Amino acid sequence: MRLAELSERSGVSTATIKYYLREGLLPPGRRVNATTAEYDEEHLRRLRLVRALIQVGGIPVAKAREVLSHVDDESLGRTIRLGAALWALPQDPEPDEEDPDVVAARAEVDRLLESLGWETSREMASLSPVHRSLVVAVATLRRLGYPWDAELMEPYARQMHQVASRQLDFMETYDTLKEQVEVAVASAVLFEPVLSALHRLAQEEESARRYGIE
Amino acid sequence: MRLAELSERSGVSTATIKYYLREGLLPPGRRVNATTAEYDEEHLRRLRLVRALIQVGGIPVAKAREVLSHVDDESLGRTIRLGAALWALPQDPEPDEEDPDVVAARAEVDRLLESLGWETSREMASLSPVHRSLVVAVATLRRLGYPWDAELMEPYARQMHQVASRQLDFMETYDTLKEQVEVAVASAVLFEPVLSALHRLAQEEESARRYGIE
Numbered sequence: 174m175r176l177a178e179l180s181e182r183s184g185v186s187t188a189t190i191k192y193y194l195r196e197g198l199l200p201p202g203r204r205v206n207a208t209t210a211e212y213d214e215e216h217l218r219r220l221r222l223v224r225a226l227i228q229v230g231g232i233p234v235a236k237a238r239e240v241l242s243h244v245d246d247e248s249l250g251r252t253i254r255l256g257a258a259l260w261a262l263p264q265d266p267e268p269d270e271e272d273p274d275v276v277a278a279r280a281e282v283d284r285l286l287e288s289l290g291w292e293t294s295r296e297m298a299s300l301s302p303v304h305r306s307l308v309v310a311v312a313t314l315r316r317l318g319y320p321w322d323a324e325l326m327e328p329y330a331r332q333m334h335q336v337a338s339r340q341l342d343f344m345e346t347y348d349t350l351k352e353q354v355e356v357a358v359a360s361a362v363l364f365e366p367v368l369s370a371l372h373r374l375a376q377e378e379e380s381a382r383r384y385g386i387e
Numbered sequence: 388m389r390l391a392e393l394s395e396r397s398g399v400s401t402a403t404i405k406y407y408l409r410e411g412l413l414p415p416g417r418r419v420n421a422t423t424a425e426y427d428e429e430h431l432r433r434l435r436l437v438r439a440l441i442q443v444g445g446i447p448v449a450k451a452r453e454v455l456s457h458v459d460d461e462s463l464g465r466t467i468r469l470g471a472a473l474w475a476l477p478q479d480p481e482p483d484e485e486d487p488d489v490v491a492a493r494a495e496v497d498r499l500l501e502s503l504g505w506e507t508s509r510e511m512a513s514l515s516p517v518h519r520s521l522v523v524a525v526a527t528l529r530r531l532g533y534p535w536d537a538e539l540m541e542p543y544a545r546q547m548h549q550v551a552s553r554q555l556d557f558m559e560t561y562d563t564l565k566e567q568v569e570v571a572v573a574s575a576v577l578f579e580p581v582l583s584a585l586h587r588l589a590q591e592e593e594s595a596r597r598y599g600i601e
């Protein structure tokens with residue numbers, strides 16, 4: 174397809190597509206002649222992913238380029254390729270390890286992972302920015318007087334494991350590994366708001382069931 | 388306790404506490420003499436909630452005052468009191484009802500609620516900003532080429548219902564209705580980051596289990 178069709182099918186203006194091409198976020202089209210290039214379904218898919226990262230995720234262009242370079246890196250194993258892209262997304266800053274709430278939160282998170290048997294997560298703890306986010310979130314709860322311990326977190330973690338498992342099942346319905354990695358990265362950005370809205374809606378529903386509405 | 392102790396126990400500076408008192412976010416202490424007031428456990432709890440709303444939730448002072456006025460409104464029933472406080476939190480803007488993705492997303496959300504039997508949520512659909520958030524999130528997925536329908540959402544919604552149900556159980560371990568409403572509002576702000584971090588950590592763990600690490 175030509176640039177105009179790519180623009181129409183993606184809902185992204187031709188000016189923006191040209192900008193993404195210049196910034197290397199989108200691979201160049203196949204040259205037909207001096208002024209025209211052909212684009213294909215892969216360009217359309219990539220364009221949607223770029224939109225998800227930049228427009229919905231609010232990720233800067235340079236960061237998006239880094240995420241996409243991991244998505245495209247055929248030399249990585251599947252878990253690392255997926256992880257490397259997710260880890261390149263914006264993350265919490267390093268917590269203050271002198272802070273007693275951070276120390277206590279780190280211990281609780283470790284107890285949680287042990288009791289869940291999440292051995293990989295324990296091994297990767299010092300590397301993973303996702304692990305760090307959990308420590309920061311639990312430390313904040315503690316600081317504000319809600320001392321969430323491993324036992325309180327465990328049932329939620331199991332529930333989230335089921336959610337994650339379903340998402341990987343969904344990811345696996347895509348044919349190629351490249352598409353699977355793309356959909357995983359897009360859903361890291363796009364899926365969180367759906368989950369969060371479903372969660373709040375369920376709170377309303379359950380509250381109405383238990384206490385009625387009057 | 389005196390102002391200095393309230394400051395120490397909450398980790399909030401005396402200057403900030405005085406500011407919250409002036410802004411009506413914290414009820415005045417009991418006057419002991421012309422220059423001294425006494426504060427109690429309820430002040431400490433309220434101060435933590437104010438911190439959660441303003442510091443973690445990034446909610447402006449005027450909005451926080453509105454949320455707290457609902458928390459304190461004894462005339463409201465439990466569901467409404469809880470709902471009114473949650474609804475006063477910052478919400479998505481109204482979606483564009485002419486947008487075909489919004490129209491399709493609204494129809495899918497309605498199909499979802501019907502198949503879940505969430506009757507209250509259906510009845511409150513036009514009022515609830517939470518319902519609106521879900522429509523907006525699903526419309527964004529569709530726009531970017533991930534057409535999530537009711538069938539795909541349903542298992543996640545059931546999982547989130549279990550999470551919400553556990554949270555209400557936890558809320559009910561607090562003695563007074565006022566404390567229960569407070570903990571519900573705080574957890575709307577503080578709990579989301581924990582759930583989101585658990586979700587991403589579970590993705591890493593499950594991915595490593597399925598595909599190994601190499």
